[in-house]
Amino acid sequence: EVQLVESGGGLVQPGGSLRLSCAGSGFTFSSYAMNWVRQAPGKGLEWVSSVSGSGSSIYYADSVKGRFTISRDNSKNTLFLQMNSLRAEDTAVYYCTKGAAVAGTVDLWGQGTLVTVSS
Amino acid sequence: DIVLTQSPATLSLSPGERATLSCRASQSVSSYLAWYQQKPGQAPRLLIYDASNRATGIPARFSGSGSGTDFTLTISSLEPEDFALYYCQQRRNWPWTFGQGTMVESK
Numbered sequence: 001e002v003q004l005v006e007s008g009g010g011l012v013q014p015g016g017s018l019r020l021s022c023a024g025s026g027f028t029f030s031s032y033a034m035n036w037v038r039q040a041p042g043k044g045l046e047w048v049s050s051v052s053g054s055g056s057s058i059y060y061a062d063s064v065k066g067r068f069t070i071s072r073d074n075s076k077n078t079l080f081l082q083m084n085s086l087r088a089e090d091t092a093v094y095y096c097t098k099g100a101a102v103a104g105t106v107d108l109w110g111q112g113t114l115v116t117v118s119s
Numbered sequence: 120d121i122v123l124t125q126s127p128a129t130l131s132l133s134p135g136e137r138a139t140l141s142c143r144a145s146q147s148v149s150s151y152l153a154w155y156q157q158k159p160g161q162a163p164r165l166l167i168y169d170a171s172n173r174a175t176g177i178p179a180r181f182s183g184s185g186s187g188t189d190f191t192l193t194i195s196s197l198e199p200e201d202f203a204l205y206y207c208q209q210r211r212n213w214p215w216t217f218g219q220g221t222m223v224e225s226k
Contacts, residue, residue, distance in 0.1 A: 044206065044217055044218075044219050044220050045155075045163065045206055045208075045217040046217070047208075047214055047215045047216065047217070050215075059213050059214070061214050062214070095162055095163075100165070100168060100174075102168055102169060102210070103210065104151065104210025104215050105153045105165065105168045105169075105208075105210055106153075106155075106163075106165060107165050107168075107174060107175075109162035109163055109164070110162065111162060112162055
């Protein structure tokens with residue numbers, strides 16, 4: 001079965017750090033770009049970061065640049081998002097997503113993991 | 120950043136009716152536009168990519184059209200499971216951006 005399973009979400013204080021993980025299965029992980037997309041409670045979708053299949057190309061939204069780091073371990077079919085200097089406005093469900101054959105389109109979503117930044 | 124504006128915000132229709140959702144871009148995105156469906160408590164699902172191509176497993180009642188700045192998602196005859204939130208998304212320029220969504224609700 002083709003799937004993505006996120007972990008690592010939780011409650012963290014402002015200024016704190018959290019590391020999200022996403023395990024992919026059922027597809028050739030290294031062949032596809034992977035992304036993090038987030039959704040604040042009751043709000044729309046925001047593309048956070050993307051990494052190419054090889055890991056050589058990385059993009060960040062301005063809202064997280066300098067604070068978040070995306071990475072991947074193709075030997076373990078796992079995607080990561082290191083989140084530092086967290087702010088209240090980073091509170092959201094974070095979805096791990098698989099890029100489609102056409103770059104910049106998502107054809108598989110994880111179930112999401114909730115990150116809550118609050119004191 | 121490219122801003123996508125979806126209209127209407129809410130569409131109230133009955134099963135069997137035709138739904139027409141609009142997405143307008145602040146600058147040309149060529150045909151690099153996708154549509155996603157999201158149901159409450161679920162992750163989004165890809166419906167249409169590159170303006171008019173149905174994703175794998177998507178029923179033929181869903182169709183997309185448009186290019187440049189104006190795009191349309193059409194659901195030819197609404198089924199009960201189609202009442203949901205719909206987002207458009209562009210991949211013309213980074214950062215890839217989403218519209219704010221159109222809710223299709225049952226009248």
